[in-house]
Amino acid sequence: MAQIITKITTQKRKGRFNIFINNQYAFAVSESTLIRFTLAKGQELSPAEIEQITQADEVAKAYQKTLNYLSYKLRTQKEINQFLNDFELSKSDREEIIDKLCELNLIDDLNYAKSYVRTQMRINKLGPQQISQKLKLQQIDPELITEALLEYPYELQLENGCHLAEKSARKYQKDAFFIRQNKIKVNLLKKGYSGDLINEIIAHLDLQPDEDAEQAALTFQADKLLRRYNRTHPDQVANKLKQALYKKGFSLSQIQTYLDEHLDEQF
Template sequence: MKKKITKIETQKRPGRYNIYLDQKYAFSVSESVLINFRLAKGMEIDEQLQKVILADDDVAKAYSKALNYLAHQLRAESEVISKLKELELDDGVIEEVLQKLRDQNLLDDQNYADSYVRTMMLTSDKGPTIIRQNLRMKKIGENLIDRALEQYPENELMENGIKLAEKQLKHYHHFPTKTRLQKVRQSMMTKGFKSDLITKILDNITIEEDPDEEWEDLNVQAEKIWHRNRKYDSRERIMRTKRSLYGKGYSMEQINRWVEERSAGDE
């Protein structure tokens, strides 16, 4: 049974129109659907055509939501899918919207990955491993990630790595050199730099050492440990103190010197 469009009314929401069939409100559509189906007063619509129109309008509404979501920042396809699923849309509608976005180059995981790598390179201290993990979380394919990481040339990676290493060396300046290097290496691995690259980076920087400051730090640490071990006899106390200081990264030469001076002071 066909019904006739008797009125088309503009909604308060821009781009939406109410359709009246036989003097009664029937449904609403977006402007794009209105144009695509050439809906006009006097046109006759049967139930089958109405279903097609409403299905197309579902796509139009979802597409509009997707455009609003993409307007704020670049998005991975998985993020757009999650956003559309929040609207409880059929999978077919979601796929149609995604295809429209792809066709218009508004959705491109390679472009997203390339942009993400460039941004991380310029604004963060994250290395390739962390960047790869973050892109995987966005469900970006491995081949796309590989191509995107080509945007991060080795000279830039070295430069950023050196800046990070120098910053970390300053942060751990109160630790003995051996421990400082261990902590810097561990920190850089946590940031996403691989072990062989870290070694190369550390080989390209000057590690400033202050023997007097390191000796003062050892004295402070040693006195605390020595006091903590006061319940043991002299031999056990010395052994435990040495072991603790060595574990903190001090050299045996420094440790033996401190023990000798401490023992001489106790005589």
């Protein structure tokens, strides 16, 4: 029996049409598919043509949903590939959609990378290495990452690093000076700042040992440890306290001064 379109009706969903063949509902298509194949009442279709039309409509639906997915924020090509994997499309159909979106500049990994760099440097104050690593995880081309990082001037890297270092310095003010500096450096490394830049940041921070602050930090740490050792035999407390405080970065002379001044009062 010949396959003839006997009726075309609109759906409640805007831009969707029902196709009836031989007075029976056959399939639905988008407006773009309807126009592409010039579907009209009285048109005869072969089974192969019907298959071609329905497959083309699946591609059209996937394309429209991808446009909606892109409307919320910038996306990488990797994200679009992953999104399209949820549709029953061939590899060539997925590539066709991506190529079309690239031609329209709706997928632009360089633009995405530049935007990402600007966001991370302004809001999270990440260093270049951390930003680069995150972009690599998004499968952004290394050359594009290098170009995008030009958005992050050295002066701003230094300013952001100093801001983070000052924040860490306040956070670790109850640590020994040596440990405090190391924690600041480790935190900057984790945030993606290079060793050379960290050295410059530390120099700008110009932290200096403060005898009173160091003594206050030692007293704070020692008091915490003494509470932990409250069930320890008094003869063992001094050695345990000395070892623990030394590991925390305090000098032996500072520790001994504390022991001489406080331990006899405790026991």
